[in-house]
Amino acid sequence: MIICRYHARVVPPILRESVLRLNPRDDGHVVVYQSNSTHRKLVDFLLQATDRSCYVFGYDRTEGREGNVIFMKKSEEGFLKLLEGCSYVIQGGGHTLMTEALHLGKPILSLPLKAMVEQCFNALYLERLNYGMQADMMTLEPALLRRFEERLPEFRASIARGHFCGNDLVFGLVDTFIRTGTLPVSGTPKVVE
Numbered sequence: 001m002i003i004c005r006y007h008a009r010v011v012p013p014i015l016r017e018s019v020l021r022l023n024p025r026d027d028g029h030v031v032v033y034q035s036n037s038t039h040r041k042l043v044d045f046l047l048q049a050t051d052r053s054c055y056v057f058g059y060d061r062t063e064g065r066e067g068n069v070i071f072m073k074k075s076e077e078g079f080l081k082l083l084e085g086c087s088y089v090i091q092g093g094g095h096t097l098m099t100e101a102l103h104l105g106k107p108i109l110s111l112p113l114k115a116m117v118e119q120c121f122n123a124l125y126l127e128r129l130n131y132g133m134q135a136d137m138m139t140l141e142p143a144l145l146r147r148f149e150e151r152l153p154e155f156r157a158s159i160a161r162g163h164f165c166g167n168d169l170v171f172g173l174v175d176t177f178i179r180t181g182t183l184p185v186s187g188t189p190k191v192v193e
Contacts, residue, residue: 012166013099018080024104027085029053034092041140043069049145055082093119103164107155108132109148130158
């Protein structure tokens with residue numbers, strides 16, 4: 001019989017350099033990313049719930065405008081520029097955008113797709129950690145966004161206490177594991193140059 005003992009560490013996410021170079025600010029607009037573009041309900045919700053400019057990525061419609069809703073073409077540079085200056089993010093529940101937004105101090109309204117278990121868990125913990133709120137795409141109402149916006153200072157304060165970039169820690173752990181074959185249970189490993 002072979003008994004193996006593994007240690008696991010929960011660490012902050014790895015962020016791309018293009019995100020780490022951003023200088024977050026609040027220009028008043030909203031970044032919206034929803035990969036399920038079949039729901040017209042989200043666009044109607046944005047039109048009714050806010051006067052803020054809402055830059056929408058991920059829909060099959062990639063240009064044009066309806067009132068305050070602006071449909072955007074896929075562009076990493078354009079997306080990051082808008083993310084850098086947004087007041088908050090409305091998204092499904094995907095991990096990458098969620099962690100990038102939190103690193104930049106942006107509260108999140110998460111609308112997870114029910115069939116996507118990971119999105120549902122991400123949205124649940126986002127709400128439990130007080131970084132934002134979750135809602136059901138099919139029951140959106142304008143009052144929801146007003147409640148969310150009233151709590152923006154509270155969400156920002158919770159986010160400010162978090163740590164959302166694990167690059168140095170993760171790379172140090174990988175380096176230690178490659179060199180020693182073990183994973184430190186605690187502490188911060190040093191990367192050998």
